[in-house]
Amino acid sequence: MNPVKEYFNGVYLGVKTALIGMRVTFSHLFTPAVTIQYPTQKMKLPERARNRLYVNMDDCIGCDQCSMACPVDCITIETIKSTPEDNLGVTSTGQKKRLHVPVFDIDIAKCCYCGLCVPPCPTECIKMTDVYEFAEFDRHNLIYSFATMTPAEIETARVKAKKMEEEAAAKKAAAAKAAAEAKLKMAQAPAAQSATTSPVAAPQPQQSAPVQVGPLPVSAQPKADQPTAENPPADAGPKQE
Amino acid sequence: MEQFLTSLLGDTIWVHIIMGALPLVFILPYALVTIYLEMKIAAHMQDRLAYMRTGWHGTLQPFADILKLLQKEDTIPTAADKILFLLSPYIVFTGTYAAFAVLPFSKAYIGSDLNIGVFYIVAVSSLVVVGLLMAGWASNNKWSLFGALRSAAQIVSYEIPSAFAILAVIMITGTMSLNSISDFQSSGIQNWLIFGGPFPMGKKLLLFPFMLIMFVIYYVASMAEVNRTPFDIPEAESELVQGYNTEFSGMKFAMFYLSEYANLFVVSAIVTVLFFGGWASPFGTFMSGPGWDAFWFITKGMFFVCVNIWLRWTLPRLRVDQLMYVSWKVLTPFALFCVLAIGLIVVW
Numbered sequence: 038m039n040p041v042k043e044y045f046n047g048v049y050l051g052v053k054t055a056l057i058g059m060r061v062t063f064s065h066l067f068t069p070a071v072t073i074q075y076p077t078q079k080m081k082l083p084e085r086a087r088n089r090l091y092v093n094m095d096d097c098i099g100c101d102q103c104s105m106a107c108p109v110d111c112i113t114i115e116t117i118k119s120t121p122e123d124n125l126g127v128t129s130t131g132q133k134k135r136l137h138v139p140v141f142d143i144d145i146a147k148c149c150y151c152g153l154c155v156p157p158c159p160t161e162c163i164k165m166t167d168v169y170e171f172a173e174f175d176r177h178n179l180i181y182s183f184a185t186m187t188p189a190e191i192e193t194a195r196v197k198a199k200k201m202e203e204e205a206a207a208k209k210a211a212a213a214k215a216a217a218e219a220k221l222k223m224a225q226a227p228a229a230q231s232a233t234t235s236p237v238a239a240p241q242p243q244q245s246a247p248v249q250v251g252p253l254p255v256s257a258q259p260k261a262d263q264p265t266a267e268n269p270p271a272d273a274g275p276k277q278e
Numbered sequence: 279m280e281q282f283l284t285s286l287l288g289d290t291i292w293v294h295i296i297m298g299a300l301p302l303v304f305i306l307p308y309a310l311v312t313i314y315l316e317m318k319i320a321a322h323m324q325d326r327l328a329y330m331r332t333g334w335h336g337t338l339q340p341f342a343d344i345l346k347l348l349q350k351e352d353t354i355p356t357a358a359d360k361i362l363f364l365l366s367p368y369i370v371f372t373g374t375y376a377a378f379a380v381l382p383f384s385k386a387y388i389g390s391d392l393n394i395g396v397f398y399i400v401a402v403s404s405l406v407v408v409g410l411l412m413a414g415w416a417s418n419n420k421w422s423l424f425g426a427l428r429s430a431a432q433i434v435s436y437e438i439p440s441a442f443a444i445l446a447v448i449m450i451t452g453t454m455s456l457n458s459i460s461d462f463q464s465s466g467i468q469n470w471l472i473f474g475g476p477f478p479m480g481k482k483l484l485l486f487p488f489m490l491i492m493f494v495i496y497y498v499a500s501m502a503e504v505n506r507t508p509f510d511i512p513e514a515e516s517e518l519v520q521g522y523n524t525e526f527s528g529m530k531f532a533m534f535y536l537s538e539y540a541n542l543f544v545v546s547a548i549v550t551v552l553f554f555g556g557w558a559s560p561f562g563t564f565m566s567g568p569g570w571d572a573f574w575f576i577t578k579g580m581f582f583v584c585v586n587i588w589l590r591w592t593l594p595r596l597r598v599d600q601l602m603y604v605s606w607k608v609l610t611p612f613a614l615f616c617v618l619a620i621g622l623i624v625v626w
């Protein structure tokens with residue numbers, strides 16, 4: 038383009054584009070504003086928006102799944118075993134509640150709203166709500182306690198649980214004692230027969246070991262079961278087949 | 279009006295004081311309205327709402343702004359040149375306010391009907407440059423100084439095309455008094471100078487395109503003279519913090535602010551007088567009279583203020599070299615050519 042033409046073209050374009058710009062802004066002057074007056078007017082939240090957590094304590098069985106799922110460890114749960122005579126009722130999903138939950142704290146200041154705590158809950162009692170305005174002046178106010186038990190209730194539950202535990206421990210001790218006695222008896226019995234059993238019994242301990250793993254968690258049993266390895270092969274044999 | 283006041287109060291100093299203070303009575307509410315308008319127009323052009331909380335649709339916000347500025351601590355940098363620093367906002371405002379003296383608000387009210395009115399305006403508005411330079415220099419801040427220098431360079435450059443535009447009008451009307459220029463265009467919209475003035479049809483048609491170009495030139499130049507976007511490089515927030523008024527706060531800043539808006543009205547008023555009939559009613563004798571005159575003058579002035587705001591929120595800021603290019607390589611040659619053409623047409 039020759040310079041003169043370029044010059045006039047530039048001037049023409051300058052004026053033209055300014056006018057186009059003015060037209061655009063003028064048309065926007067009358068388009069409705071997209072802003073909303075926030076505190077009085079609110080946007081509709083999308084379905085499944087993740088905001089503040091809520092725990093329905095009536096349904097919580099204290100299983101600690103949510104706390105374990107949480108990547109930032111902001112859920113603190115403490116539980117107390119209930120005694121058989123306490124009836125804690127059932128959850129809305131029909132599960133029996135076995136644990137008191139004296140502490141259920143969520144530090145919402147740490148929470149990253151990832152929602153990972155929601156799906157593991159077996160009773161669907163921890164969930165995201167649509168509340169998002171919960172600013173506080175003191176960050177300690179952001180630790181939400183959902184537990185519903187009063188201190189007195191917690192104390193009784195503790196005492197009861199302790200008592201139950203003690204009883205259980207006593208039972209266990211008794212059981213252990215009984216088992217030890219049984220073991221002693223057994224040890225005496227096979228000793229007499231050892232001459233006849235030993236050739237067959239020799240490979241038994243290795244094979245029977247995996248079988249023993251199953252019932253292992255059942256408390257106090259392992260000790261009682263242990264001696265069976267040394268039981269006569271007539272018992273152990275058919276079990277493995 | 280002066281005669282009326284004299285007959286009322288006698289030939290005392292009060293007459294002059296009232297005459298002198300009247301524009302101030304206009305400027306203050308005008309500034310409040312314009313601040314509000316500016317924010318609202320800006321917001322709506324960007325599909326926002328702007329102030330909504332203070333009063334109905336935020337109408338009380340300008341008052342809140344003023345109140346805030348009044349309460350603000352008035353700081354003076356220790357390294358600043360105190361006297362110049364303190365003086366500069368008032369000089370800027372004086373320069374702006376002095377221009378109001380010759381604005382014909384109505385046929386009956388003009389502060390002083392000087393026979394060199396336009397020339398006087400061109401002269402006193404240069405005082406603003408001095409004030410800005412003082413402000414920038416005295417702040418002892420490099421951004422302020424840059425802003426002030428840019429502002430001076432810009433105003434001086436743009437005074438040339440705007441002077442040519444004024445010259446063209448003076449050639450046609452044969453007078454420099456703003457009142458007479460308005461009077462020249464009275465009796466109907468077809469007589470406004472933008473449409474060729476009160477001449478026979480052929481001459482009007484010949485004049486019309488040149489007057490249109492002159493109007494555009496003057497409007498662009500005046501926008502640059504009041505340092506408004508797209509010519510706000512003296513304030514260029516992104517480069518210079520806030521330009522020459524960076525170091526000012528409280529009332530001194532308010533003075534700058536006020537004079538910016540007052541200046542905006544002055545240039546809009548001059549555009550009105552030079553090209554759009556000043557106080558003259560667009561319907562000839564219908565709706566004319568001292569009160570109506572003031573109404574038309576202020577309405578037309580406000581219209582151009584709004585156009586200025588509209589442009590401000592449309593166009594981005596020019597670069598310094600582009601600014602100089604527009605002034606020296608586009609506006610000035612076009613203005614020269616138009617002055618020549620208009621001169622020939624008028625003589626013919």
Ligand code: SF4
Nearest residue numbers: 107148149151152154
């Ligand atoms: S939403 Fe995420 S961070 Fe918050 S409590 Fe649940 S698992 Fe933890």
Ligand code: SF4
Nearest residue numbers: 097098100101103158
């Ligand atoms: S996963 Fe559900 S039931 Fe289990 S502790 Fe958490 S809230 Fe309670």
